[in-house]
Amino acid sequence: MKTVTMVAPVNIAVIKYWGKRDEELILPINDSISGTLSTDFMCAKTTIQASPQFKENKFWLNGKEQNFDSPRLDSCLKEVKRRASPSCPILNWKIAICSENNFPTAAGLASSAAGYACLVAALAKLYKIEGDISSIARRGSGSACRSIYGGWVQWIKGDRPTGEDSIAIQLAPVAHWPEMRVLILVVNDERKKYSSTSGMKKSVETSDLLKYRASECVPKRVEAMKEAIFRKDFESFAKITMEDSNQFHAICLDTFPPCVYMNDTSHSISDVVHTYNECKSSNRVAYTFDAGPNACIYLLESETEEFLSVINYVFPPSSNTGYLKGLQVRQKPINK
Ligand code: PMV
Numbered sequence: 001m002k003t004v005t006m007v008a009p010v011n012i013a014v015i016k017y018w019g020k021r022d023e024e025l026i027l028p029i030n031d032s033i034s035g036t037l038s039t040d041f042m043c044a045k046t047t048i049q050a051s052p053q054f055k056e057n058k059f060w061l062n063g064k065e066q067n068f069d070s071p072r073l074d075s076c077l078k079e080v081k082r083r084a085s086p087s088c089p090i091l092n093w094k095i096a097i098c099s100e101n102n103f104p105t106a107a108g109l110a111s112s113a114a115g116y117a118c119l120v121a122a123l124a125k126l127y128k129i130e131g132d133i134s135s136i137a138r139r140g141s142g143s144a145c146r147s148i149y150g151g152w153v154q155w156i157k158g159d160r161p162t163g164e165d166s167i168a169i170q171l172a173p174v175a176h177w178p179e180m181r182v183l184i185l186v187v188n189d190e191r192k193k194y195s196s197t198s199g200m201k202k203s204v205e206t207s208d209l210l211k212y213r214a215s216e217c218v219p220k221r222v223e224a225m226k227e228a229i230f231r232k233d234f235e236s237f238a239k240i241t242m243e244d245s246n247q248f249h250a251i252c253l254d255t256f257p258p259c260v261y262m263n264d265t266s267h268s269i270s271d272v273v274h275t276y277n278e279c280k281s282s283n284r285v286a287y288t289f290d291a292g293p294n295a296c297i298y299l300l301e302s303e304t305e306e307f308l309s310v311i312n313y314v315f316p317p318s319s320n321t322g323y324l325k326g327l328q329v330r331q332k333p334i335n336k
Contacts, residue, residue, distance in 0.1 A: 016288075033154050051096075114144075151174040183295075238285065286298045
């Protein structure tokens with residue numbers, strides 16, 4: 001019997017990935033950039049056991065047994081085994097995978113990113129494969145490739161139809177910008193209405209704006225974002241982050257039928273951020289929303305206390321209005 005355990009964090013995109021050019025290999029139509037959170041904050045943990053005694057492969061997620069015949073799981077497993085040495089003694093043993101997330105699964109909180117990054121990292125350790133594994137994690141869930149690295153990460157879309165150049169690279173380690181913090185404002189932790197997979201497929205099929213975004217906007221934004229990160233220019237970083245989130249949700253509305261991920265509370269949070277920044281006469285706080293209503297807030301350490309007091313004032317945890325359901329705020333540095 002052989003056992004391995006790995007932990008992988010979620011990542012929060014500041015330039016969003018939205019739209020695939022190849023559904024099976026999970027090749028994106030644009031580059032994306034994210035910050036990887038620390039593993040003690042929101043992460044997935046995966047243990048894999050391999051044994052010659054096991055009769056079949058098994059997979060549990062958060063304590064519930066899952067169907068092992070998932071095309072994405074199969075794709076990751078096949079690719080890891082293809083890269084393993086043919087003399088690896090456990091290559092033909094059956095495996096049991098046990099994964100858990102310490103945060104809500106599929107609520108637009110990047111659970112699949114952490115989950116597949118963790119699974120692939122554990123498989124790579126089990127079968128002792130070397131080299132970049134981000135292109136394997138990508139086959140599980142596109143954004144998972146970015147969780148393979150810590151700090152600031154770019155997923156380069158690549159050009160080849162086979163996808164070997166569609167990989168993640170680290171732009172800067174977490175130590176480059178140690179003052180950076182992320183708050184997650186949990187508006188709703190239920191499963192999202194439409195998966196990102198079905199949402200982005202519909203956007204590719206129906207949104208004209210998406211083509212404009214991929215060809216005209218994102219390439220310029222990626223360069224500007226890299227510059228902002230390298231120079232630790234929070235003002236520009238915040239502006240680009242919010243503009244990109246807004247454009248992504250505009251595309252979701254331009255999709256037919258539309259994918260509505262943000263709700264009234266999400267929009268109120270965005271208003272609070274803009275009002276806060278106006279009062280400060282500069283962008284001190286940036287919001288970004290993924291495929292769900294929860295807000296991810298990037299800000300510098302020096303700003304957290306004041307911004308949190310504003311959030312607690314506008315959305316009092318004990319308020320009877322029922323307006324903001326289950327707001328949770330957590331604060332941690334992004335980390336490796
Ligand atoms: O990797 P997926 O299929 O869960 O897609 C993630 C898409 C967004 O979270 C909305 C954006 C991103 O780049 O993470």
